[in-house]
Amino acid sequence: MRRLFFMIWKELLELRQDKRMLPIVFVAPILQLLVLGYAATTDVKNVPIVVVDADRSSGSRDLIRTFDASPYFTVTSVVSSVNEIAPYLESGRAWMALAIPVRYGQMIGAGAPTTVQVVADGTDANSTNIALGYATNLVAAYAQDLMTKRSPGRSLPAGLQADVRVWFNPQLESKDFMIPGVLALLLIVMTVVLASMGIVREKEMGTLEQLNVTPLRRWQLIVGKLLPYGLIGIVDIFLVVGVARFWFRVPLLGSFGLLFLLSLVFLLSTLGLGLFVSTISQNQQQAMMTAVFFFMTPMIYLSGFVFPIENMPAVIRPVTYLIPLRYYLVIVRGIFLKGVGMAVLWPQALALLAWGLTILGLATLRSSKRAA
Amino acid sequence: MSVPQSASPDAIVVRDLTRKFGSFVAVDHLSFTVRTGEIFGFLGSNGAGKTTTIRMLCGLLKPTSGAATVGGRDVGRDPEGVKARIGYMSQKFSLYELLTVDQNIRLYAELYGVPPKRFAERRRFVLAMAGLEGREKALPRDLPGGFRQRLALGCAILHEPPILFLDEPTGGVDPISRRQFWRLIDQLSKSGVTVLVTTHHLDEAEYCHRLALIHAGRLAALGTTRELKQIFADRQLVEIRTERSVDVMRALDAMEEVEESSLFGTAVHAVLRSRDVEPSEIVARLAAQHLAVESVEPVQPSLEDVFLDVVEKAGRE
Structure with missing residues (x-):
């Protein structure tokens, strides 16, 4: 436990010392929220x-x-x-x-x-x-207006009228739809990229090999590397939900506790993915490119973040089930806008958990095989 | 430094150690033993298999076949047991650049499990050894190479391991720091620590008690410097000074009496097949071919001659 504690201590010290990291961790989320909240709107006005x-x-x-x-x-x-x-x-x-x-x-x-x-x-x-x-x-x-004005007494022609009501987001405000999605996007960008680069950096510097000759256990190494990035993810959860709720006034109808809990489950899968990327990359550029082009970009396009899954061709749709972001988006939007709970979201929560455990297991296996 | 616990005189025993990467054989049936308290040099060109061997001995890489024990522990079956008994320093020095000198010492002490009671003393020892007293708050990247190197060594022996592995420990370090570093290694050895060090600096090999010459993953020669030089015992090594070294080498290689010739600085070194060959005879035959020679002298073989000879022979086989 003492070794694990010092691994985390070291990681946090490095994060604090790295002049480029703090802006990435705290400013980037705000920036992304502002961009997606204000600029990337599909509302049509004026x-x-x-x-x-x-x-x-x-x-x-x-x-x-x-x-x-x-x-x-x-x-x-x-x-x-x-x-x-x-x-x-x-x-x-x-x-x-x-x-x-x-x-x-x-x-x-x-x-x-x-x-x-x-x-x-x-x-x-x-x-x-x-x-x-x-x-x-x-x-x-x-x-209609003209008609009523002209003959106030006379009943309207018996035209059929559809009385449309939109639930959950009555004004069809795109920011209410986009901003909860930003939470998902940020968590995946932050944790996958940072975690994979953090591990690969040690590979490049040779410190990973040095750690491998210490009595530090493999699980301590993995937890020690991933937990600090998980903490960053947690900070970002509070930051994004806070800004969404109090600045953009996106309604948070469901329970924050549940949102937080399921976000942790989501972090499990993103950190696992980060670890996996680090096992297939030799240097930081490779890790970055692999994370962005092979995992994040397809995930974002196929998750339903922007394009509705229902509109995708039948061949593509099954692929979306492999994407953890898909489940998390349903969870985030469900809790924010519909106020639903576990009774509705359990299949998504379960899928996320399974995904997270699988990728973590795979990545752990891969990382220990490399050393063998 | 603590005295090694094992009473066995051999700290490292290697038997038929082999490692393949796909079809490439990086280490090929290597066998040798390293005695306790010895400085054992591992000499070979880049890609000869030195690093692969050291990584197997540290428990970082599983051998494909063969066996090795380090401090009495089998590297294949009990890598964790091996890791508890060794210190390892790689050519990259492996310090955390964003952590201060003190934070690096603290981190490695904790990871190696240095008891809290011993920590203050070990920290003082490392700071003194690296010459970094008063610079505890400095970042490694702001330190000159020699200091970084000694700090990395200090971090690798915080837990007082009886066996120390050094992989190309003097890369990118100035000659004076290199000398200082070897003095430290010598002190460690005198206190009973076994040191296995790889290098491709032939001049550094003189610091080692015994040397293993590795070529293409195989053990090409093993012994003390003096023993290694004995391979020239029944042959002659002559140094020929000439302005036309390339033509001279070509002419020498055509001669029956000359086993091999090689460029040595500005001069040519030739290995004569027996002690009976008169160097003056060679000069006369070169002169017959209109090749002027300034001087010809028998010379004591250096390690470089030994190394070239061994590599040459290995290449012929």
């Missing part, structure tokens, strides 16, 4: 639109005002001919064009059916889809 007002009636102006008043759109220009919209869309000054035809006001006044045209820039298909949805809703709501 979409610039150009309006072709061929009618120039009070009716058309009313529709334009409705668009401009909505938080989703900003009217950048009003032109008079459809021919004029191309330069706007090409240069990106507008993402969308709304064309109001001649005699629009007259038709509306008479209660006759009429159409407005929406032209959208499809380069960024995701955002355009969302913006189109907003535009359609906006026009529909506006039409």
